[in-house]
Amino acid sequence: MATKVVSAVPRVEILARSGINEIPTEYIRPESERLSVGDAFEEVRKTAEGPQIPVVDLQGFDSPDEAVRLACVEEVKKAASDWGVMHIVNHGISLELIEQLRRVGKEFFDLPIEQKEQYANDQSSGKIQGYGSKLANNASGQLEWEDYFFHLIFPEEKTDLSIWPKQPSDYIEVTKEFGKQLRVVVTKMLQALSLGLGLKEGKLEEELGGMEDLLLQMKINYYPICPQPELALGVEAHTDVSALSFILHNMVPGLQVYYGGKWVTAKCVPDTIIMHVGDCLEILSNGLYKSILHRGLVNKEKVRISWAVFCEPPKDRIVLTPLQDVVSDDNPPKFPPRTFDQHIQHKLFRKSQGEFNTPN
Ligand SMILES: O=C(O)CCC(=O)C(=O)O
Numbered sequence: 001m002a003t004k005v006v007s008a009v010p011r012v013e014i015l016a017r018s019g020i021n022e023i024p025t026e027y028i029r030p031e032s033e034r035l036s037v038g039d040a041f042e043e044v045r046k047t048a049e050g051p052q053i054p055v056v057d058l059q060g061f062d063s064p065d066e067a068v069r070l071a072c073v074e075e076v077k078k079a080a081s082d083w084g085v086m087h088i089v090n091h092g093i094s095l096e097l098i099e100q101l102r103r104v105g106k107e108f109f110d111l112p113i114e115q116k117e118q119y120a121n122d123q124s125s126g127k128i129q130g131y132g133s134k135l136a137n138n139a140s141g142q143l144e145w146e147d148y149f150f151h152l153i154f155p156e157e158k159t160d161l162s163i164w165p166k167q168p169s170d171y172i173e174v175t176k177e178f179g180k181q182l183r184v185v186v187t188k189m190l191q192a193l194s195l196g197l198g199l200k201e202g203k204l205e206e207e208l209g210g211m212e213d214l215l216l217q218m219k220i221n222y223y224p225i226c227p228q229p230e231l232a233l234g235v236e237a238h239t240d241v242s243a244l245s246f247i248l249h250n251m252v253p254g255l256q257v258y259y260g261g262k263w264v265t266a267k268c269v270p271d272t273i274i275m276h277v278g279d280c281l282e283i284l285s286n287g288l289y290k291s292i293l294h295r296g297l298v299n300k301e302k303v304r305i306s307w308a309v310f311c312e313p314p315k316d317r318i319v320l321t322p323l324q325d326v327v328s329d330d331n332p333p334k335f336p337p338r339t340f341d342q343h344i345q346h347k348l349f350r351k352s353q354g355e356f357n358t359p360n
């Protein structure tokens with residue numbers, strides 16, 4: 001008798017398709033947080049006025065004219081130190097490749113659940129790559145309204161293609177190519193950010209492990225339609241532990257960043273990639289570049305898919321500490337030295353102590 005693959009982990013997609021009008025209590029956010037949560041489509045309309053995530057044009061960075069190049073560095077520096085997040089235009093990745101990436105990710109998530117379950121991760125045994133959903137990691141058992149697929153995409157020799165989707169048949173080819181091209185953008189951004197700190201352009205890249213050891217990890221976030229978007233979050237408020245994170249999405253709103261004491265909903269700006277400064281870069285720059293608090297809203301109308309790529313230093317080999325050139329007697333180090341792994345453990349510990357009381 002054929003047995004059906006049934007996961008012990010509840011998939012949000014199944015829940016969303018079951019026709020429920022009310023979401024289970026595990027997905028309902030605490031009352032204080034709910035005050036600022038709403039349907040993403042309604043929230044993005046409200047953001048039309050007020051401060052907006054800056055749009056940064058990277059074209060000038062390749063200019064032979066030094067003044068044009070420096071103006072671009074200034075723009076990147078300003079956005080990274082004021083907001084810690086920006087929409088990048090003229091990033092250098094063709095729209096065609098981005099469309100292909102969107103297509104193969106969507107085609108994977110369009111597969112029947114049983115097929116996706118064959119790629120299920122197993123967080124309890126440390127197998128973190130693959131298809132997954134958030135497991136409750138605190139006493140309140142709070143869950144997020146999303147399923148995801150997580151895997152390393154660069155450097156190529158560290159990828160494990162055996163766990164990548166085999167369907168659609170060009171998933172691997174397209175995603176590999178995207179990883180390669182995004183890696184070029186990573187170098188460019190790290191160069192601009194290094195120059196912005198008054199450092200040699202290769203400094204941040206070198207501090208983070210360089211071509212061999214800086215890892216690009218991709219998480220495809222799949223947010224099903226939610227019958228009560230004003231009660232749930234797709235991704236709860238957090239800062240990224242990475243050095244940099246890049247986000248593409250299917251032009252459905254959802255991302256919010258906490259700026260100036262308010263949640264600002266990101267607009268869908270065509271032909272741009274969103275880039276966040278993560279905790280590692282905040283540490284290296286001694287807080288000049290900000291790792292901004294952000295979260296994901298859901299909505300009643302459309303499935304949202306986002307592709308987040310986290311650029312991470314090696315776990316144990318590098319000690320992250322504010323760079324010598326950016327600290328002084330007037331600007332002493334704001335962060336103690338920690339490896340990436342120690343930083344993650346420290347954050348988990350603080351969370352388990354209930355220390356992150358997120359703003360409303
Ligand atoms: O879906 C998004 O836009 C944001 C996702 C995110 O913040 C994350 O995966 O860390």
Ligand SMILES: [Fe+2]
Nearest residue numbers: 238239240294
């Ligand atoms: Fe994030």
